[in-house]
Amino acid sequence: MxxxxxxxxxxxxxxxxxxxxxxxxxxxxxxxxxxxxxxxxxxxxxxxxxxxxxxxxxxxxxxxxxxxxxxxxxxxxxxxxxxxxxxxxxxxxxxxxxxxxxxxxxxxxxxxxxxxxxxxxxxxxxxxxxxxxxxxxxxxxxxxxxxxxxxxxxxxxxxxxxxxxxxxxGRRASTVTAAGTSAHASEPEAGENAVYRACDAVDVIRDLDAPSADVLGETLSGSVAVTEIDGGTAWNVIPDECAVTVDERTVPGERADLASVEDIAGVSWAVDQDLPxxxxxxxxxxxxxxxxxxxxxxxxxxxxxxxxxxxxxxxxxxxxxxxxxxxxxxxxxxxxxxxxxxxxxxxxxxxxxxxxxx
Structure with a gap:
């Protein structure tokens, strides 16, 4: 020894x-x-x-x-x-x-x-x-x-x-980005609020089903969680961008359908890291x-x-x-x-x- x-x-x-x-x-x-x-x-x-x-x-x-x-x-x-x-x-x-x-x-x-x-x-x-x-x-x-x-x-x-x-x-880390149009906060209807669009995307993520898998008698359950959100530049400006960080624990086989957030106007999704x-x-x-x-x-x-x-x-x-x-x-x-x-x-x-x- x-x-x-x-x-x-x-x-x-x-x-x-x-x-x-x-x-x-x-x-x-x-x-x-x-x-x-x-x-x-x-x-x-x-x-x-x-x-x-x-x-x-x-x-x-x-x-x-x-x-x-x-x-x-x-x-x-x-x-x-x-x-x-x-x-x-x-x-x-x-x-x-x-x-x-x-x-x-x-x-x-x-x-x-x-x-x-x-x-x-x-x-x-x-x-x-x-x-x-x-x-x-x-x-x-x-x-x-x-x-x-x-x-x-x-x-x-x-x-x-x-x-x-x-x-x-595994772990898939990704970023959901919502784009909008800035405006003075006294006239919010003059812009497109990126934070609101990001919140709509968060609602989609919250409702996603995380897959599970069985491997030689062991069951693995995946998960999806929003872990960070960042948007806005000042208290009186309608934000034109907002980013949401997503942590996903993956299992062999299927992945959660995170790409579905792109059905929301102005929202895009990008994978930052994917550990299998x-x-x-x-x-x-x-x-x-x-x-x-x-x-x-x-x-x-x-x-x-x-x-x-x-x-x-x-x-x-x-x-x-x-x-x-x-x-x-x-x-x-x-x-x-x-x-x-x-x-x-x-x-x-x-x-x-x-x-x-x-």
Missing amino acids: SELTDLTERLVSIPSHEDETQAGDAIESWLRDETEANVTRDDAGNVRAWRNESADAPSLAFVGHHDVVPPDDSQTADGGEYVVYRDDGRLHGRGTADMKGAVAAMLLAFREADPDRPLGFASFVGEEVGGEGARFAIEGGFDPDYALVGEGSTGYSADGVLDVAVAHK PMACDDEAFADAAVAAVRAEQDGAGERVSKPHATDAGWLADAGVTCLVCGPAEPGEAHTATESVSVDVLGRCRRVYERVAER
Whole structure:
């Protein structure tokens, strides 16, 4: 276990919220020193490696990311290095849960597994800003048959239990813009009030049905919510523009009909970000992963779904069969008190090895 915790601490201590280069350097050098894999670093900064590439069997890749969100002041030392420490069976620090702990577990499993198939490892950049690294890798030909993504799946069926996520929601962020004609507020009929048109669009959005989907026994329910509204320039001017921000949590399959707001005069709709959902399309793969989890937990562990997007969505969208399995628990990522269980890290490492060898 000390090798796993030591490697996690090493990776976590390296700042990677503005520039992932040093963290990528550490991962690349570890792979070159500890394995005989074919290791590459692409122009985006993604680190990838393959073992047993010539094997005539479907390929499997362990997938993570080494960028993090900006740390809290309490998570950095004077020199800029991230603070990481052990306490009460947990490692604390920015990136312990999301997701350098899982990256460390995957590195060790990648080295130790004895697969009869091509086995890959990838740690991407830019996951926290929309999957930039994953998209770059996919466009460059990264296409394993199967991927096990190490984002958090612990504590969904029960506290402290490592589960297997067979699906997750996506996120589509969009802006509804209402255009009008300005006029003096003392003569409102002389203009077209953009705020009123925006309110009409909000009424349409409020009444939209958000789709749901069933994936291997897990039900995902989408949602649509107006989260911001901005319009007007002065108290005595009829506004000629108003913008409405919409947050939509998407599920595999249908999307809410947000384009219907454009039936209102002067209203347009534009998508700002679209992070795809993920749905595992191979029940045997899910069963194998759950069996590996239960072998490490005296029968505990379930199929679950996650409420937020990961790089598994980009991979699944490109045709890769994905699962999510990792040590982070709900509510740990992106917090000032971020931490990860050392015991669950060890379980993840062993599960990854079992999946690679099945």
